[in-house]
Amino acid sequence: MSERVNVAILGASGYTGAELVRLLARHPRVTLAALTANRKAGQAFASVFPHLGGLNLPVLSTIEAVDWSAIDFVFCALPHGTTQTIIGDLLTGPHGGRLRIADLSADFRLADPMVYQTWYGHAHEAVELQKEAVYGLTEINRAAIATARLVAVPGCYPTSAQLPLIPLLRAGLIDPDAIIIDAKSGASGAGRDAKEGSLHCEVSEGIHAYGVGTHRHGPEIEQGLSLAAGRPVAVTFTPHLMPMNRGILSTIYLRATAGNDATTLRQALSAAYADEVFVRVVPEGVSPHTRHVRGSNFVLIGVHADRVPGRVIVTCVEDNLVKGASGQAIQDMNVMLGFPETLGLDQQPLFP
Structure with a gap:
């Protein structure tokens, strides 16, 4: 249980990105190695989300500035329509053979690219990659998630x-x-x-x-x-x-x-x-x-x-923001990497 994985979060300045950081900061097998937010590149994460200011986190960067040779797992929390090309480039690039990805956008959720085009208003730009994407509803699709390199995290x-x-x-x-x-x-x-x-x-x-x-x-x-x-x-x-x-x-x-x-x-x-x-x-x-x-x-x-x-x-x-997005994405990561499924997710609800 001592080996850790280096994680990158793309789109870390949004609500789901912040939830990923909050939850992964206490995950015993994860090191947050890269956080991207193109419009806020160069800023400290604490300046964007002061409630997480006590964590030792990397400075926000552009996607292009990430050292992908040092990354094992990617959470993609970018808007729909921007993810297909980025993930396609990552998985076909020099480090694609070792990367595993959980995509929180809608870009790989719909198995039929024509249905995607109808509802999202543009052609799917990674049709071949869509064929291997696994729908990440963990309790329903656990076996397929375990062997996937690309998981489409369900909508909330x-x-x-x-x-x-x-x-x-x-x-x-x-x-x-x-x-x-x-x-x-x-x-x-x-x-x-x-x-x-x-x-x-x-x-x-x-x-x-x-x-x-x-x-x-x-x-x-x-x-x-x-x-x-x-x-x-x-x-x-x-x-x-x-x-x-x-x-x-x-x-x-x-x-x-x-x-x-x-x-x-x-x-x-x-x-x-x-x-x-x-x-x-x-x-x-x-x-x-x-x-x-x-x-x-x-x-x-x-x-x-x-x-x-x-x-x-x-x-x-x-x-x-948790089971409807970031928490389920981490649950999927745990399954994909063979970790206990509850790692980083065992906190109880806040009440009131």
Whole structure:
């Protein structure tokens, strides 16, 4: 357990980059060897994120300035559309044979490049590399992640939707044609760049739906659910912006198949995740809250009987910056490198 890996974080000045630094700083097998932020190159990390000022960290640099011969693992936390070429150059370059990469953007999540082009507005620039990318929903795809050199870390909403639904679809317990996902996220999900819709006065003291019927996480969710069901699945997915910094609550409306109800669905999910550290099914009558997972890599799932017979309501909560992004990326890294899966991630939630 003494050997350490040198890690680079590309895009370290964003929220997910800062979460990677916060979590990896206490990882016993990781040395943070390079942090990039092109627009802030030359600045100390503490000047960008003072809350992490007590750590001994490298100065922010450009991607071009990184000594790739000294890097073992890369977290890519860059915006979508910028990652395909960068990762392609890294993996085909002189050090590509030894690098392992976890990409937190959307650039490698969608297996079909034409679906990516439809939803992201431009052609995929690394089609051959897309063929080997592994979708990094750790509890569902652990075996494939273990041998991958490129993992596409799932989106925050898709994580909170797929973890409850995939076991139920695999077991045939719910109708694949009757799934409604009503999801609510904190404002950090929009990233750190200045945007009018993320201003305090635009977010506080209210709630609103956005991307109604058009959100890019819709096809990502459907991709995973279709694989689980063994046939195409289309869902109704609507995200909402909440006046909070962190967290996602997905409320999922389902129709159970004949002979099944909330009890059998809860039993199936409990069995599916019985050996998982980070996914917990709460007892009957308990409704999980986003504040119960804040700052942690945990996911809590509740199962509730609807007043209408045959219908079931499932609720799922996560921290969008941890299990919804950086924490899951570290969980994937641990699996890829053969480390214990909980390394760097065993901190308990912050409350209140």
